[in-house]
Amino acid sequence: MANAKKNFWKYITLSILGMLGSSGTILADTFFISNRLGADGLAALNLSISVFGLMNGLGLLFGVGGATRYATFQSQKEDHRANQAFTRSFLLALFFGIALFTVGLLFSHPLAQALGANQEILPMCAVYLKTILLFAPCFLLNHLFMAFLRNDNNPKLAMAVMVVGSLSNIVLDYTLIYPLDMGMFGAALATGLSPVIGLGIASLHILTRKNHFHLVPTHMDVSRIAETAAPGLSSFVNELSSSIVLVVFNLLILRQAGNLGVAAYGIVANLALMVLAVFTGLSQGIQPLLSRAYGAGNMEEVRYLYRKGRFLALAIGVCVVSISLLATPALVSCFNGEHDPALQALAETGVRLYFIGFFFVGYNYLTAAFLSTTEQSKAACSLSIFRGCLGITGAACLLSALWGMLGIWMAFPVVELGTMALGLMVMAWRKKRLVPDMQPC
Numbered sequence: 001m002a003n004a005k006k007n008f009w010k011y012i013t014l015s016i017l018g019m020l021g022s023s024g025t026i027l028a029d030t031f032f033i034s035n036r037l038g039a040d041g042l043a044a045l046n047l048s049i050s051v052f053g054l055m056n057g058l059g060l061l062f063g064v065g066g067a068t069r070y071a072t073f074q075s076q077k078e079d080h081r082a083n084q085a086f087t088r089s090f091l092l093a094l095f096f097g098i099a100l101f102t103v104g105l106l107f108s109h110p111l112a113q114a115l116g117a118n119q120e121i122l123p124m125c126a127v128y129l130k131t132i133l134l135f136a137p138c139f140l141l142n143h144l145f146m147a148f149l150r151n152d153n154n155p156k157l158a159m160a161v162m163v164v165g166s167l168s169n170i171v172l173d174y175t176l177i178y179p180l181d182m183g184m185f186g187a188a189l190a191t192g193l194s195p196v197i198g199l200g201i202a203s204l205h206i207l208t209r210k211n212h213f214h215l216v217p218t219h220m221d222v223s224r225i226a227e228t229a230a231p232g233l234s235s236f237v238n239e240l241s242s243s244i245v246l247v248v249f250n251l252l253i254l255r256q257a258g259n260l261g262v263a264a265y266g267i268v269a270n271l272a273l274m275v276l277a278v279f280t281g282l283s284q285g286i287q288p289l290l291s292r293a294y295g296a297g298n299m300e301e302v303r304y305l306y307r308k309g310r311f312l313a314l315a316i317g318v319c320v321v322s323i324s325l326l327a328t329p330a331l332v333s334c335f336n337g338e339h340d341p342a343l344q345a346l347a348e349t350g351v352r353l354y355f356i357g358f359f360f361v362g363y364n365y366l367t368a369a370f371l372s373t374t375e376q377s378k379a380a381c382s383l384s385i386f387r388g389c390l391g392i393t394g395a396a397c398l399l400s401a402l403w404g405m406l407g408i409w410m411a412f413p414v415v416e417l418g419t420m421a422l423g424l425m426v427m428a429w430r431k432k433r434l435v436p437d438m439q440p441c
Helices: 002-048 050-075 079-114 122-134 136-151 155-177 183-207 222-295 299-326 328-333 341-373 377-403 405-434
Strands: none
Touching: 002 050, 002 122, 002 136, 002 155, 002 183, 002 222, 002 299, 050 079, 050 122, 050 136, 050 222, 079 122, 079 136, 079 222, 122 136, 122 183, 136 155, 136 183, 136 222, 155 183, 222 299, 222 341, 222 377, 222 405, 299 328, 299 341, 328 341, 341 377, 341 405, 377 405
8 A cells, every 4th residue: 555655646647747748749739820820720720630539549549458458467477468468559559550541641631521621721631631640650659658668667758758759849840830831731740750759768668678568479369459458448438539529529610600610619629638638647647556456456555546546636627627717818818829809709718618527527537447447348438438429429419509609618518527427326336236345435
């Protein structure tokens, strides 16, 4: 227990900083593009960035999934099975990265149209999509190695991977968009180079021979792939659902308020992305600790970590909502380079309503992480599917039909509250019927 208390803040802090660094790449694009290319550039970016949810989701599916299995096997002294989990994760991430590379190379233009880009913003949208997807293998492998670094007792290097990559992206964004005047291509190129730099830093773990994971011969049959990926399924659904939600919201907002509405949503979504990165960092930071404790059969430590994580998530949620209510005009104006009053008003309303959902997000993320780690992947995945896909898209369609833009902004907090209620019911059911020794949770 003393070890858990010592490691809790170390792993959580480093993971949150790393995820903030990752999200900072998109935020930097948003800031520079909004100030250089105006509302049309911001709208094109917001339609394009939905691909990040897919790339991040696949990276987390194989990274978090494989690393969770790796940590569990390592705690049980089964080194060969641990290395098989790494090998399968690596090969899967590489395969899907190459598949996305091919999509970007051949189908970026029709993909931009499918995402809702009209003739005004189609060229910018297609260029951004093509450039980003060409770097897909690097994005997926970057997520993979970050997860394994955290689970291989090197969370500091995992954080450095993201922070240095993101800082490099900010510098490159400014250089390519302003002095070199490369527009959307420059923004995408700067973002694509970020995971390349990150992989270079991650390789230090291997070059200095600190790694305990290695590529070994392994079978890639369906059952083993499913077993490896299962713990990362809820993380995958969370990230993929963010893309689905982004696409659905963009299409609904295009009908309600056109490109200006999409630009306003771009501001709200990118600010929200930074907050979600904090909660993602919290859940990913606690995952290695939960995995080791659960793998060692230390249920008291599992309960302690879960309770402490919930309290921290609630505190973060209260702080985020308070800041969003007090500092909304200043936050929005940072991304309103043309000082458009209509854009400012739309985005301010969106931030105030949308951010109410962050009261509940932390609990939902922690519950999904807990269920995944304790071999309840189906329950975790079901909650994540409702929260991030079925519930949010259904609520957005229904509420937008009833109240227009106000309904769209309210869909997120309504569904997060509903997911929290479902999560409480799942945990109560576990206490009574599934795992009696987990009752104190």
